[in-house]
Amino acid sequence: xxxxxxxxxxxxxxxxxxxxxxxxxxxxxxxxxxxxxxxxxxxxxxxxxxxxxxxxxxxxxxxxxxxxxxxxxxxxxxxxxxxxxxxxxxxxxxxxxxxxxxxxxxxxxxxxxxxxxxxxxxxxxxxxxxxxxxxxxxxxxxxxxxxxxxxxxxxxxxxxxxxxxxxxxxxxxxxxxxxxxxxxxxxxxxxxxxxxxxxxxxx
Numbered sequence: 001x002x003x004x005x006x007x008x009x010x011x012x013x014x015x016x017x018x019x020x021x022x023x024x025x026x027x028x029x030x031x032x033x034x035x036x037x038x039x040x041x042x043x044x045x046x047x048x049x050x051x052x053x054x055x056x057x058x059x060x061x062x063x064x065x066x067x068x069x070x071x072x073x074x075x076x077x078x079x080x081x082x083x084x085x086x087x088x089x090x091x092x093x094x095x096x097x098x099x100x101x102x103x104x105x106x107x108x109x110x111x112x113x114x115x116x117x118x119x120x121x122x123x124x125x126x127x128x129x130x131x132x133x134x135x136x137x138x139x140x141x142x143x144x145x146x147x148x149x150x151x152x153x154x155x156x157x158x159x160x161x162x163x164x165x166x167x168x169x170x171x172x173x174x175x176x177x178x179x180x181x182x183x184x185x186x187x188x189x190x191x192x193x194x195x196x197x198x199x200x201x202x203x
Contacts, residue, residue: 062090
């Protein structure tokens, strides 16, 4: 073989080997990140209501049913984030109807990934109709809104696939401030709700 052909062959081999080596040593593609999954909760239970203000006389506890809904995404295996709606209707012995709706952002956290125990918290607004009737029988109907906070804890049990059941207890509170009626100003009105219930979970 002539020296020219040897030189050309050596040059071709030297150009081809790095490409083969690079292809063999290329890092495998990283696996795609886990997709966020839908988080839905729907259920209900029992609620105890208590209204309070600066000059209210004694405590007046009321009892009602409630309906609860959450929707959002599961950020990871421990944390869910989304919105929460809590609706509490109540009819008094006087025939007056009280309706309260909490609309809040909510986060739910499981400290232990393999256990069903969870903590949850929410922050948002409460919309109240005729709430002063929970304080006084003679109060006129008033529609109002308030800053709202919710805290709770519970346990989730898997049923099958993406479906589960959860038992939960929570407290929700709404600060209405001062409410003006035709007769007087009711100062520092508060609304407190303690609830226990169950719900279906899809995640």
